[in-house]
Amino acid sequence: MTGDPSVAHDTKHAHAHPSGATYLKVAAILTIITVVEVWAYYIPALVASPLFNPSLIILSAAKFLIVVLFYMHLKYDHKLFKVLFTGPLIIAGATIVALLFLFHQLKISF
Amino acid sequence: MSAHTTAAGHDDGHVHHHYTTTGLDNRKIAIWAFIGSECMLFASLIATYLIYKGRSIVGPFPHTEYVNEAGQIFKPILDIPVTSASTFVLLMSSLFMVLALQAVQIKHLPLPDGAGWWTRAQRSSQLWLFMTASFGAIFLMFQAYEFTAFVHEGLTVKTNLFGSTFFTLTGFHGAHVTAGVLWLTSLLWIDRTRGLGPQDELIVDIAALYWHFVDVIWIVIFTLVYLIQ
Numbered sequence: 001m002t003g004d005p006s007v008a009h010d011t012k013h014a015h016a017h018p019s020g021a022t023y024l025k026v027a028a029i030l031t032i033i034t035v036v037e038v039w040a041y042y043i044p045a046l047v048a049s050p051l052f053n054p055s056l057i058i059l060s061a062a063k064f065l066i067v068v069l070f071y072m073h074l075k076y077d078h079k080l081f082k083v084l085f086t087g088p089l090i091i092a093g094a095t096i097v098a099l100l101f102l103f104h105q106l107k108i109s110f
Numbered sequence: 111m112s113a114h115t116t117a118a119g120h121d122d123g124h125v126h127h128h129y130t131t132t133g134l135d136n137r138k139i140a141i142w143a144f145i146g147s148e149c150m151l152f153a154s155l156i157a158t159y160l161i162y163k164g165r166s167i168v169g170p171f172p173h174t175e176y177v178n179e180a181g182q183i184f185k186p187i188l189d190i191p192v193t194s195a196s197t198f199v200l201l202m203s204s205l206f207m208v209l210a211l212q213a214v215q216i217k218h219l220p221l222p223d224g225a226g227w228w229t230r231a232q233r234s235s236q237l238w239l240f241m242t243a244s245f246g247a248i249f250l251m252f253q254a255y256e257f258t259a260f261v262h263e264g265l266t267v268k269t270n271l272f273g274s275t276f277f278t279l280t281g282f283h284g285a286h287v288t289a290g291v292l293w294l295t296s297l298l299w300i301d302r303t304r305g306l307g308p309q310d311e312l313i314v315d316i317a318a319l320y321w322h323f324v325d326v327i328w329i330v331i332f333t334l335v336y337l338i339q
Contacts, residue, residue: 017212017215020209020212020228020232023205023208023209023212024205026205027201027202027204027205030201031198031201034194034197034198034201034332037332037333037337038190038194038337040337041190041337042190047339053338056333056337056338057333057338059333060329060330060332060333060334063326063329064326064329064330067204067322067325067326067329068322068326070208071204071205071207071208071318071322071325072318072319072322072323072326078134080132080134080139080142081138081139081142084139084142084143084145084146085142085145085146085149087146088146088147088149088150089146089149091150091153092149092150092152092153093153095150095153095154095157096153096156096157096160099157099160099161100157100160100161103161105160105161105163
């Protein structure tokens with residue numbers, strides 16, 4: 001699968017993108033995380049735990065990050081593309097959090 | 111595509127570069143800016159869904175049973191096994207998309223002696239584009255099935271706050287997937303008629319970025335809408 005020297009050479013020389021084997025490993029990791037998420041959904045003791053929702057959000061964020069870094073090649077690409085993506089993403093995330101506070105879906109006790 | 115490859119222009123004699131003062135191709139800058147703006151669009155839809163989560167007065171509800179005044183029982187409406195399957199389909203389509211891009215990048219290279227099926231398959235952009243578009247279409251069929259089932263079970267866009275926000279959010283995502291499938295189909299058609307080669311890497315890369323973005327949005331929706339109760 002990875003024994004094709006031309007593939008490795010071309011990828012490294014022209015684009016420094018991951019090999020086909022790396023893409024398959026990434027797909028396997030994404031599948032495993034998804035299976036874990038769905039498995040946890042069916043365990044009542046886990047669902048009742050206060051850590052359930054944060055854990056799912058962390059797993060989801062991990063999948064998001066993996067796809068962006070490896071499949072969208074942001075790990076290997078120019079810094080400007082990172083800025084163009086992460087800037088609006090931070091604004092988007094902050095907007096969601098601010099709106100949730102505004103409409104009392106998130107609360108902080110002082 | 112690497113920004114440096116595009117900027118330097120030392121690849122296969124491309125004639126259609128659109129350089130900017132940054133040295134980067136403006137089409138690639140544009141797609142990233144577009145994706146950034148799409149982040150904010152989906153953030154507004156997700157925020158709206160979350161704000162109204164758990165505030166529906168009448169059912170059906172996503173995760174809990176509902177009995178109306180007539181004694182009619184509505185089961186929790188979300189079908190996690192079906193949605194898990196469709197999520198897996200979309201994740202695999204992202205894998206096929208990167209393999210399609212890689213195929214376009216390397217298909218001009220000579221095959222090594224005794225190349226196996228995988229090495230040959232890695233150079234077939236038509237195969238991977240077809241698989242990506244097909245899996246995108248399968249995802250849409252799952253969504254059509256889900257929407258139809260929900261309507262039959264009494265949940266429409268007008269039933270309650272959950273129905274309004276759910277159909278709006280997932281409907282917008284489905285519209286993006288539909289646009290992606292059409293985009294991929296057009297690339298597949300180009301590949302079949304004149305063939306896509308390394309000189310076309312950027313147009314495939316731009317389509318791939320859009321497709322992966324659609325995938326990452328679904329990753330967020332799957333967790334926030336379907337799994338978190």
